[in-house]
Amino acid sequence: MSDQNQYPELDATLRLHHDTAPEPDLAPIRREVLTRIAASDHKRTPARKLVLATAGLAVIAAVTTTVVVWPDAPRPADVAAGAGPGAVSADEAAIAAITNAADLPVTMNLLIQRVAKAQPLTVAQGGYLYTSSRGSAVRTIQGPDGPAHYWSDELNERWTSITEGYLPKFTRYTYNVNSRPLSEADRVKLVKYGVDYAKQTTHEEDFSDPRRTGPRDPTPRLHNPTPEFLASLPRDPAALKALLLAQVARADQPDRTDYLLYKEIIGLIHSVDALLTPEFRAAIYQILAETSGMTRIPGRTDLAGRAGVAVARQISPGYQAEIILDPDTSRVIGSRTLLTEDRDGLPAGMVLGSSTTDQKVVTKVGEK
């Protein structure tokens, strides 16, 4: 199948895209590489195999560390043991029931009964929605002594105009927050490789200049929702599902329909969770409960010190995404991604990344 001349204008655009990458400063990278390979040459002794074996152990130690950060969810029986009959309030009993629920439909139905506790934020005309997300992920640096791993947090802040939708007015991304090696062995290697893992950087972007941002459609829609737009959507789960399917379903990929539906719902929840009315939240949770491929992770799942229940879906072979829901308020606490198969020297079950999101209404961009 030779089609190298079939799309000449697309090929030209692809080359332009590649060629217009920013000019790098290669000198520091060159120095870094030469330092590393010099160190590598000095390491070429009969003890090298032992060094590599130690690096392998470091990965295992890193995994152990990760499991400590997010310990295995307790079994339902463990949770129930802490809530004896007659000793709990109705709220506590309801939360325990959600935590102990065995499958996805039961969990979602119980959560739907509590959506009234998740009232949308009161929005004022001309106000802004401030969204703050904190994420953590494992980063891996390769070097002559093998991979070195460290956890790194990043803080994403976003200000959007409530009346105009979710397209950003201003964003601020702060990287390498609270970076820490997974183990002492990782720390030693990172220092040796010259990786300044503790160096925090901030990237700000102002979207007020249309010449920088390019054309952006201001029309309220699913990818740019306003409270008015959300209020215009159906509350009936079947009608809402039909509307969402009309947006996401692709005739050429019928087997991906439920996955695309899931992505659309998760994207909506993540962007404007604080603006969802109880009725709308109940409808989308009902749709999620009926979407194929979704599963309930048994028991309680802790995320950044907040307890929740997790619903999960495989997003690609070996990788599972989880949405963590608050059994008290029914709101989304955050998400995390785990390995379900061994990958790149990391074992199945390892948490690769997580994030929590908070939203509030402010009066101007920059306020929080």
Next chain:
Amino acid sequence: MRTAPPSTSDAELLGGTRADFATLFDRHAPAIHRYCARRIGPDTVDDVVADTFTIAYEKRGRFDRSYNSALPWLYGIATNVLRRHWLVEARHRRQLRHDIDLSPDTAEQVVSRVDAGALLRALSGEMAKLSRRHREMLHLYAAGLAYADIATALSVPLGTVMSGLHRARKRLRAALLALGIDAATMEDLT
């Protein structure tokens, strides 16, 4: 490849001293950096390039000296390193999608207002929606690699590259067309 034939072969440099390896770095690092920068964004790219050349040095004995250029081999190493940074790449792609936000219902508006910058942002956004394998092929193709070199870099059969690139470009072209960016628009702006 678009680069001029060097006087000392890549195989000779890989079999030489650290200074020779530095020459190899000078020869190919700009291309590798451009490829990685397009894949992963500015915050991690330097680490990825440094990792790529460090690994290349460690594994230089495995380079097939029947090849004139080490560039496809280096692209292959870089691709593997990038896969280890998939979370960062996913964040970069999400950022691209957020920043672009061109959707089919704005097609008519886009046609009238699109410029080269918007075209490239749209291309980035649509490439971000493709499968990882298709993205890898397209980035390597955009870097000027021949089909056979892409197959070498990705360690896949030539036929896989040919069919994959055909599907990826067809899908990409259709996606851009849905945004109101047709062949004539691309031709005008490139």
